[in-house]
Amino acid sequence: MSLEKAPPKVSCPTCGKEALYHPQNPWRPFCCERCKLIDLGVWANEGYRIPVAPTQQELDDEFDT
Numbered sequence: 001m002s003l004e005k006a007p008p009k010v011s012c013p014t015c016g017k018e019a020l021y022h023p024q025n026p027w028r029p030f031c032c033e034r035c036k037l038i039d040l041g042v043w044a045n046e047g048y049r050i051p052v053a054p055t056q057q058e059l060d061d062e063f064d065t
């Protein structure tokens with residue numbers, strides 16, 4: 001019985017780096033806590049600004065005279 005099987009690896013959805021898909025990695029499928037937080041948008045509330053494009057509906061309203 002071998003427990004030395006190589007754990008599967010996935011690409012981190014945030015940075016694309018190799019991430020261990022294994023219980024050892026609590027942030028899987030992300031490579032680290034930071035990438036998981038970024039993906040969840042947590043940073044948006046802590047000064048990490050992601051530009052938000054106005055929706056088409058908002059653009060329509062603006063030019064509706």
Ligand SMILES: [Zn+2]
Pocket residue numbers: 012013014015016017030031032035
């Ligand atoms: Zn990452």
